[in-house]
Amino acid sequence: MNKIAWWMVEILSRTLDPDEREAVRGDFAESGESGGQALRDTIGLVVRRRVALWNDWRPWVAPLGLVAPLLSGVFGVGWIGLQLRTIWTYGVRYEAGLPLTDYIATLVCATLLPVAWAWSGGLAVGCLSRQNAWVWIVGALLAGRLSAAPFLLLPAVVLVLIPFLWGLERGVRRGALGVDRVAWLAAAIAILTLIAQVEDGRSSLALAAWSRGGTLDGRLAWTPRLLPFAAIVWQFGFIFATQRRKENIT
Amino acid sequence: MLGEFEYLLLTAAARLGADAYGAAMRQEIESATGRRCSIGALYTTLDRLEAKGFVKTWMGDPTPQRGGRPKRMVRVTAKGIQAATVFYNAVTRASRGVAWEALRAGVPS
Numbered sequence: 001m002n003k004i005a006w007w008m009v010e011i012l013s014r015t016l017d018p019d020e021r022e023a024v025r026g027d028f029a030e031s032g033e034s035g036g037q038a039l040r041d042t043i044g045l046v047v048r049r050r051v052a053l054w055n056d057w058r059p060w061v062a063p064l065g066l067v068a069p070l071l072s073g074v075f076g077v078g079w080i081g082l083q084l085r086t087i088w089t090y091g092v093r094y095e096a097g098l099p100l101t102d103y104i105a106t107l108v109c110a111t112l113l114p115v116a117w118a119w120s121g122g123l124a125v126g127c128l129s130r131q132n133a134w135v136w137i138v139g140a141l142l143a144g145r146l147s148a149a150p151f152l153l154l155p156a157v158v159l160v161l162i163p164f165l166w167g168l169e170r171g172v173r174r175g176a177l178g179v180d181r182v183a184w185l186a187a188a189i190a191i192l193t194l195i196a197q198v199e200d201g202r203s204s205l206a207l208a209a210w211s212r213g214g215t216l217d218g219r220l221a222w223t224p225r226l227l228p229f230a231a232i233v234w235q236f237g238f239i240f241a242t243q244r245r246k247e248n249i250t
Numbered sequence: 251m252l253g254e255f256e257y258l259l260l261t262a263a264a265r266l267g268a269d270a271y272g273a274a275m276r277q278e279i280e281s282a283t284g285r286r287c288s289i290g291a292l293y294t295t296l297d298r299l300e301a302k303g304f305v306k307t308w309m310g311d312p313t314p315q316r317g318g319r320p321k322r323m324v325r326v327t328a329k330g331i332q333a334a335t336v337f338y339n340a341v342t343r344a345s346r347g348v349a350w351e352a353l354r355a356g357v358p359s
Binding site: 019020022023024025026027029030031040041042044045046047048049052 | 271272273276277288289290291293294309312313315316317319320321322
């Protein structure tokens, strides 16, 4: 029993910072604690540490970073999924009426945009919520899995999940991107988003759903056009500010 | 204003001086209060005190009686001394004229 308790102490204490882990294990050794007592103390410390992570505004804001990836999953990935299914089932393009150049442009848009949105969303979530990020990932995966049709699974994994996890990993490790690179990236994604919006006259375009009903009583309805920007602009603002602060400190 | 446990920690660290570290402070608090002090409460409160600038902590050298593991050493800062003094004076002033022992003797248990 004592052996099992010490084994559990060893496992649990791995979630602590290395310095704290060493100090706590040393305290146990010095005071001759029993395995059960040490286990109770370790659980108490780990729980307090986990709870303390939520005493900050950042982890609570982090889910905003999931908005763009989830929306791109719904819209951009939907178009790709439809293409794949139609080609697989009938051997023809879904948008058979579109000229090939337009089709390729749409395909590029629908592929790059979810990737860019998901990556930047992951980066923001990682920066904001380093140790609690897993909570939001599990939530997003469950939400995605419950709402996604089976034929969307492959494009969702390739275009959203993998780039999101990649961005998240960079964010958690606080990977230095450099202000210049972030600015270029933000500009590229903004242009990509803009293209998707400008070409909204074509129903086949990626993210066209944003602009469906683009006219209201004969006038342009701007709200749906601005939504994609609202979804991504904050995360670039945040990443940009983080990078600037980092460069000022170093 | 400090909390009760924060004050106990500062007092233990001040009493131990250069020998103030996690396990020793825990023992000091347990013998002063007669109650068990959990490691979780000790280290999270130490972090809070350090964030407030009341103590400074650093990792000491490893020792054989700790299985070759280092201690987390603690030193009370001038700001911490000031905060503990304010707390002590407030408790002393608030307690003036109140004889707890006499009151306890007068209350049937």
